[in-house]
Every structure is written in C-alpha cells, then in structure tokens.
Amino acid sequence: MAETTTTELPKRYHDAVVKWRETFLPDYDFLIENWDRYFPRDPKFRLCAYRECGMPCSIECGEDQGKPKHQKVADMKPEVAHQLAAQIRAQASTEFGSIQQHQLTLARAQDEQEQAMVLRMMAEELRHGYQMLHLLQEDDWQPVTGASTDQMVEEILSMRTGSHVLGAFNIDFESFVDNIVFCALIDRVGKYQLSMQKISSYSPMAESMPQMLREEAFHLATGVVPLRRWVVKAAEGSPMITLEVIQKHLNKWVPRALEMFGDERGGSTNVKWGLKPMKNREAQDQYWREIGKVVHDLNMRYLRARLPQLELADAEAALARLESDGGSFQGVRAEELLRLPHREYFRRRGEPAFRMVGFDGETFESVEAYLGHLTRTLPDGYRATRDFLEFVEQMTAVARGDKKPEEAQRVMPQLRRVGGVCPCSRAVRWVADEAVELPGPAAG
Amino acid sequence: MPVVTASDLVVRSLSELDLDGIVRIAEKTRHRYQPDLWEDRVTFYLRRDPEGSVVAELDGDVVGFMLGDVRSGEFGLEEETGWIEVLGVDPAHGGLGVGKALGEAMLERFRQRGVRRVRTLVDASMPEVKGFFERLGFEADQMTPYVKRL
Numbered sequence: 001m002a003e004t005t006t007t008e009l010p011k012r013y014h015d016a017v018v019k020w021r022e023t024f025l026p027d028y029d030f031l032i033e034n035w036d037r038y039f040p041r042d043p044k045f046r047l048c049a050y051r052e053c054g055m056p057c058s059i060e061c062g063e064d065q066g067k068p069k070h071q072k073v074a075d076m077k078p079e080v081a082h083q084l085a086a087q088i089r090a091q092a093s094t095e096f097g098s099i100q101q102h103q104l105t106l107a108r109a110q111d112e113q114e115q116a117m118v119l120r121m122m123a124e125e126l127r128h129g130y131q132m133l134h135l136l137q138e139d140d141w142q143p144v145t146g147a148s149t150d151q152m153v154e155e156i157l158s159m160r161t162g163s164h165v166l167g168a169f170n171i172d173f174e175s176f177v178d179n180i181v182f183c184a185l186i187d188r189v190g191k192y193q194l195s196m197q198k199i200s201s202y203s204p205m206a207e208s209m210p211q212m213l214r215e216e217a218f219h220l221a222t223g224v225v226p227l228r229r230w231v232v233k234a235a236e237g238s239p240m241i242t243l244e245v246i247q248k249h250l251n252k253w254v255p256r257a258l259e260m261f262g263d264e265r266g267g268s269t270n271v272k273w274g275l276k277p278m279k280n281r282e283a284q285d286q287y288w289r290e291i292g293k294v295v296h297d298l299n300m301r302y303l304r305a306r307l308p309q310l311e312l313a314d315a316e317a318a319l320a321r322l323e324s325d326g327g328s329f330q331g332v333r334a335e336e337l338l339r340l341p342h343r344e345y346f347r348r349r350g351e352p353a354f355r356m357v358g359f360d361g362e363t364f365e366s367v368e369a370y371l372g373h374l375t376r377t378l379p380d381g382y383r384a385t386r387d388f389l390e391f392v393e394q395m396t397a398v399a400r401g402d403k404k405p406e407e408a409q410r411v412m413p414q415l416r417r418v419g420g421v422c423p424c425s426r427a428v429r430w431v432a433d434e435a436v437e438l439p440g441p442a443a444g
Numbered sequence: 445m446p447v448v449t450a451s452d453l454v455v456r457s458l459s460e461l462d463l464d465g466i467v468r469i470a471e472k473t474r475h476r477y478q479p480d481l482w483e484d485r486v487t488f489y490l491r492r493d494p495e496g497s498v499v500a501e502l503d504g505d506v507v508g509f510m511l512g513d514v515r516s517g518e519f520g521l522e523e524e525t526g527w528i529e530v531l532g533v534d535p536a537h538g539g540l541g542v543g544k545a546l547g548e549a550m551l552e553r554f555r556q557r558g559v560r561r562v563r564t565l566v567d568a569s570m571p572e573v574k575g576f577f578e579r580l581g582f583e584a585d586q587m588t589p590y591v592k593r594l
Contacts, residue, residue, distance in 0.1 A: 217494035221460040
C-alpha cells in the first residue's frame, strides 16, 4: 500500500457534512463510542479525504493515452471536464444516498454484529461522499458547471431518497434484508465504478479511489457474509428468513444494479477521454459473472447446510448437477436454490428497457400478465412502493403505445415527500434557495 | 491434460468472493468444514486491510491464500511489523510454487509499505512449513512462544 495524505474540507463544508450526518446518520456517535467493541484492533474511523501518493502520472487509456494526467480542471477539454463533473456529482449522490436508505431499516437488524457492520459501512460511505466534495471544493469547477462550490455542495447535501442521480438510490428500504442485499449487489457496482475511476485522467480523482476501494472491500463482505449465514438459517428451517425472501430481494436489486452501469450501448466516450477503462457493457458483463459466483457460493453454503453429511466433492458435483439440469438431489430441489433473474428482467433503463421480459427470460404479450408476473417475483413490500408504481405507470404507457421506451426511461422515479419531513435539507443551505442546474448522470 | 506452471498463477488481493475457495482449501487440508470460522477471519482481514492479504488464482479458481496484516505495539514490538498469520494451498496444486508466489507477493507488499520486519509463528511439528518460510528467507528469531495450559 502506497503512502496516503489526509485532508479535511474547509470548516464550512466540513461542518455542513457533520450537520448532514447528525440528521441522516444519528447512530454515528454510538459507532465511534463502541468502535473497539465491534472492531477491536481496527484503526479508528476518521472523517477526512485520503489521497494516494505514487499513482501513475500518464493517462492510461483513450485518445490521449501516454500524455500527462490532468492536475487541474482548467487543463482539461471542456467536454471532458463536464463529463467528469457529472461523474463526481453522481458518485457523491450515491454515497450520501445509500446512507439515507440504510438508515431507514438499520434498527430492524436481528443480529447486533451485522448491524454494527452496516453502521460502520454507512460511516465509510459518508467519508466517500466527503471525498467527492473535497474534489469539488479543491478545484475551480465554476467554468464547467456554472455553479459555485457552495452551490454544488449544497445541491448534493440536499438530495434525498427520490432525488438522487441514479435510480437504485431512490428506492426506500423495507427491511434489513434490503440493507444486506444492497451491500452485496449495489456496493459491488460501486466497486466497479471506483476501480474504473482509479485510472481517471484527472489525477485528483484517480488518487481518491484507492482508499475508497479498500473500504469498499469490507462493504461487500458486509453484504455477502450475512447472506451466507442467512441461507444456512433458511436451510435449518428458521422462521426468520427463507430463500424465497432472499430471491425476491435479488430480483428487486439486480435489475437496478445492472442499470447503474449505464446503457449497454454506451460508455465509449468515457474510454476515449481516459476517464474509465471499460465501456458500459463490458463492465456489466464482468459484474454479471461476479454476481453469478455470489449466488453459486450461496447455493453451496445452503446445500451443505441441508445435507451436512455430504463430502466436499460430492456437494460440488451435486450442486453443479442441480444448477445445470434441475431435478433434485437427496430431497433438495433445484427450484429451492437461488438464481439470478434474466438480465432483461424488470428493466427500465438501458437496451432492454420495458421489454416485458420475465424472470426466466420469457416474454409477455400483455402488460397485465407481465405486471402480475412481477408482483409474484418481487418482495411484497416493494409492490406497495412509489418506485414500483412509477414503473407500472411507465410500463403501461409503453405497452399501450402512449410512450416510446426511450421516453419512459427518462422519467426519473420520484418519491412524493411531504414538506417539513426533512429539516436538514435546509440546514445546509447557506447560499442558494433554488435547486442548481448541474450536468446529468455519469453513466456516459 | 495441459501443463500448468507457476507463471499461470495470478496473485491478487483478497476479496469476499474468495470465501468459498478458502473454505474449500481449508477443508481439504484440515479435514474440517468450518465456513463460519473463515467468514469471520476473511471479514476481519478485509475490514482492516484488504491489500494486506493475498490469494493465488489458477483459471479463475482460488488455489492458495495467505492472510496477514501490518501491526505495531504487540509483544513489545513498537516497529511496524508485517505478520503472516494463515497460509493455505490446495493440495491438488501442490508443487506448482503457489506458496512461494503468495509469500513473495506478500513480502513485496509489506516492503512497499515500508515494513522492515515480517514475522510469523511456525509449529515445530511441521518441518515442511518451517522449510517453506526458510526458503522465503525467514530465520529463527529471539522471541520464543510460551504457552500455559489452564
């Protein structure tokens, strides 16, 4: 690990983040006070920006490959700087957004250690958001975005579930299952984005990524390890969790995770400009294989809990057969096992948006039949959410020919918040009262 | 059957995706299926220092792992010390240099972090492990492990 430097934001911005934390992460003080109890021997958490020293100095991909990386926004072509600003804004939005989601159901955890892991992960996401604000504050972005640092920081800190840049961060959690599946699936997309941004042609962005990636490794474990233990509980017949519940949550989050990579046909501009090394489809393909391994490993953990007398080699052979041929093995049916939904299932962004593809890849002619299929394969609680209602409305409009898929895609899921619910969104407003117009999502 | 050489090995940082591979190797070598234990251990190393532990991969399968980290202040050792704490190699891939590749990668990572000393403990009843570390350049130290049975 190379050397890192640490910096704090200027006091006004630092204080704004602390104020935000007091509202959206009220258990932060508990975490700090109990750090040694849950994470003995681990370095203490610190709210600051880390920058890695000794990173590559030359642009690593694209049309300017081999040229020196940019140290300042002013050194970049305007269109590249514009795209980069959108990436930073989107990244910041996801970091702060995920905390707001996790907070909703953090208290519902059944296991104290799992809860502490999620709480630590939330604190680290706060630091990641802080890191992005540091990038915005440290350079002069006004010629690119038309907004001052104050305005950009305020806009980001004022976002709430329902107004974040990416769809996955606008969905309310319903139970602690969401917290865990989100870590396993959505944070994994975060890992891909951070890994890609690690080669950014803008040095400060690239140097911000290594520490975030280190922390992200723990966030993925925060999702995967509880899932591995839950499938064992399910195998033992626990009334607390079933594979069906986990499957429905995979169905809820996998489509949103795939969409976070951006449209499958896009991303070449990011590569051309040296901002990311992979196009959207390529990154999504890798992610798809990775979550396939997560599901396979969960099934292995389940099978061995169901059939503890099996030797390792027999279990591996049995699982391979169940996953490829179906059927059953010593009372374990293939249908019990977890599976990834089809890649085009329940999609509302990207190439397969609104195609009415079912869990197994089957297609539907009637929108009513398709929506019925979704209601059977998604978590019950999710069906009652604003997010699903929005999808139903757009899907119906597309199916009836009232809207083209590309028009429906542009409709951002919006939660209807009532006034006064969130005093904090005003608490950070020290400059502007109006929403600031900034560039669109970073998907590219 | 294709010939596999050490050059086909990929040594990289530990991730949570390696859990099944590690559990499998540990089961083969220790003859015990202990997923809970390895989930706790891998989580521990991931949250402390994910780049401080490494796995060896061959054709996408984990064939070896080495877990450790950098600490100071233990046993009166104030200097930053690299600790190698757990090592496992799939017996099906013995003789390929998996352990050597893991050890060299680990030492290089410690070196890059400015660590001057790397320590481990070896069970005297396992001469092959002792030989392994000696081939990596380790030598017996002044520190002696003590134990008291209760």
